Amino acid sequence: MTAVLDCVIIGGGPAGLTAATYLGRFRRNVLVIDKGWSRAKWIALSHNLPGFPEGISGVDLLARMREQARRYGATLEHGTIETLYRADDGLFLAKMGQNTILARTVILATGVVENNPPVTHVAEAVKDGLIRTCPICDGFESIGKKVGVLGNGEHAAAEALFIRTFSSQVSLLLPTGEIALSLETRAALAAARVEIFQVAVGSVAMETDGVTAVAVGDGVTHRFDLVYSAFGIVPQTMLAIAVGAAVDTANRLFVDGHQETSIPGLFAAGDLVRGLNQIAVADGEAAIAATAIHNRLSKILAQPEPSTAGLSSSRA
Numbered sequence: 579m580t581a582v583l584d585c586v587i588i589g590g591g592p593a594g595l596t597a598a599t600y601l602g603r604f605r606r607n608v609l610v611i612d613k614g615w616s617r618a619k620w621i622a623l624s625h626n627l628p629g630f631p632e633g634i635s636g637v638d639l640l641a642r643m644r645e646q647a648r649r650y651g652a653t654l655e656h657g658t659i660e661t662l663y664r665a666d667d668g669l670f671l672a673k674m675g676q677n678t679i680l681a682r683t684v685i686l687a688t689g690v691v692e693n694n695p696p697v698t699h700v701a702e703a704v705k706d707g708l709i710r711t712c713p714i715c716d717g718f719e720s721i722g723k724k725v726g727v728l729g730n731g732e733h734a735a736a737e738a739l740f741i742r743t744f745s746s747q748v749s750l751l752l753p754t755g756e757i758a759l760s761l762e763t764r765a766a767l768a769a770a771r772v773e774i775f776q777v778a779v780g781s782v783a784m785e786t787d788g789v790t791a792v793a794v795g796d797g798v799t800h801r802f803d804l805v806y807s808a809f810g811i812v813p814q815t816m817l818a819i820a821v822g823a824a825v826d827t828a829n830r831l832f833v834d835g836h837q838e839t840s841i842p843g844l845f846a847a848g849d850l851v852r853g854l855n856q857i858a859v860a861d862g863e864a865a866i867a868a869t870a871i872h873n874r875l876s877k878i879l880a881q882p883e884p885s886t887a888g889l890s891s892s893r894a
Contacts, residue, residue, distance in 0.1 A: 582680045583607050585871055586672055588659050588817065589687030591616030593848030593860035595643035597685050600868035602650030606875070609681075610647065610654045611674060616640060617689060617849075618857065622707050626715055627857055639857075662817040668843060683871045686831070686839075686846040687864065688814035690855065695728050695807040696753070696779045703784045710806050713741050714856065720744040720804065726751050726791060728782065729808025735763045735772075737808045742770045749773045749800065751782070751791055775800065813850045828853070836870035837863050845871065 585601055587594045590612025601608040621636030644654060661673040662684065672679040692711055694700045703709040710716055717740065724747040727738040731752070738750045750767060752759075754776050759767075767774060781792035782805075789805045792798070813829045824832045824840040830853065831839050831846045838845050847863035849855045 580678065580680050581607075582669065582682060583609050584681070584875055585609075585683045585685060585868075586611065586670065586679050586681040587685045587687060588662075588672070589616070589689060589814075589848070590614070590640075590644070590654065591618050591687060591689050591848065591860070592639070592643060592857045593689070593864040594685065594687035595640070595647050596861045596864035597687065597847060597868040598647035598652035598654070599643070599650055600865055601872065602647060602652040604868070604872040605651070606872060608652050609679065610652060611657050611659050611672070611679075612654060613658045614656060615689070615691070617692060620701075620704050620711075621715075622705060624715065624857070625718065659817060662821055664821055664841060664843070670843065682875060683843045683845065685837075685864070685867050685871070686815075686818055686844065686850065687848045687860075688817070688850055690811040690813050690849045692807070692811055693809035695782070695805075695809055697728075697782045697784065699784050703789070708784055708789050708804055710804060712855065713737055713806055714854070717741055717744045723747070723803035724801070725749070726789065726800070726802040726805040727808055728753070728777075728791070728805050730810065731759060732763060733810055734808035735759055735767060737806055738772050739766060739770055741806065742772060746771070749775055749802070751775050751777045751805070753777060753779050754794055811849075811855070815850050818844065818846065818850075835866075837867035838870065 584606040585608045587597050587610045590610050594610055598608055598610045618636040618640055623633040623635055625633045657674045659672045659674050663671045670681045670684045721744050725741055725745050726749050727734050728751040738748050742748050750772055776794040777791045783790050789802045791800050815825055815829050815831055818831055821841050831851050833839055833846055833851055837847050845867040847867050848860035
């Protein structure tokens with residue numbers, strides 16, 4: 579008979595691994611299924627994560643978090659959950675290949691997928707810090723640099739205005755054919771002295787020391803120290819939606835104060851819940867979800883530790 583887990587965590591990024599550590603320390607039987615898509619691994623160096631004043635790379639952070647989760651008894655497996663189903667008795671059935679995983683509760687920590695900018699060698703550019711996706715994370719590192727924001731309409735304009743807090747040299751790069759900006763947005767950009775250029779997508783090029791883009795019309799080449807990609811993200815909420823969980827207009831999951839979705843026993847933490855997309859936020863939400871699960875499940879009484887009365891320790 580297949581064993582029933584206390585919790586299966588779908589997603590092995592910061593949210594999923596934090597929840598695994600908490601549940602492991604709560605002495606719960608927990609399994610993490612990770613397809614290896616965490617956006618955290620693309621972080622060249624994070625400077626805003628508390629406790630790492632010198633910064634830490636996403637790869638190193640994930641490695642440490644995996645080690646910590648395993649240390650406290652969590653099981654981590656590489657794989658993809660194809661379907662998720664909630665039975666009439668409240669148990670969850672998660673299908674992974676030929677295997678079916680049974681669990682009393684589920685934490686979804688599947689995050690979001692970035693809509694990459696339509697330029698070549700994106701992975702290398704992100705690794706080198708030439709293309710960035712999170713001004714909240716690393717806007718501070720834009721101080722004194724010439725910054726371009728490449729993206730779609732109003733969303734890209736909002737990011738350009740946000741980055742203007744850090745740099746006086748910010749340009750908005752709108753691919754040709756994109757939706758026109760509202761008069762109000764154009765006025766805000768003008769007041770902030772953000773230049774607007776229409777660029778042909780194929781003209782955006784990565785170089786060893788920066789990014790170049792050719793403006794449509796006059797053909798002038800503009801060089802930037804770095805470019806922010808602002809093409810949005812896609813929340814990975816498909817499994818939750820298939821179970822019937824409620825989402826907002828952006829397809830992010832609605833959760834209550836304990837991170838529980840509209841489906842009893844189905845919890846969610848991290849980027850697929852709120853729009854801030856921060857590791858610190860994901861960690862906090864995961865801790866809340868894990869603690870709520872532990873408190874809800876029937877208590878498992880700890881067994882007495884073996885008595886050491888009458889035993890003496892030997893010393894060399």
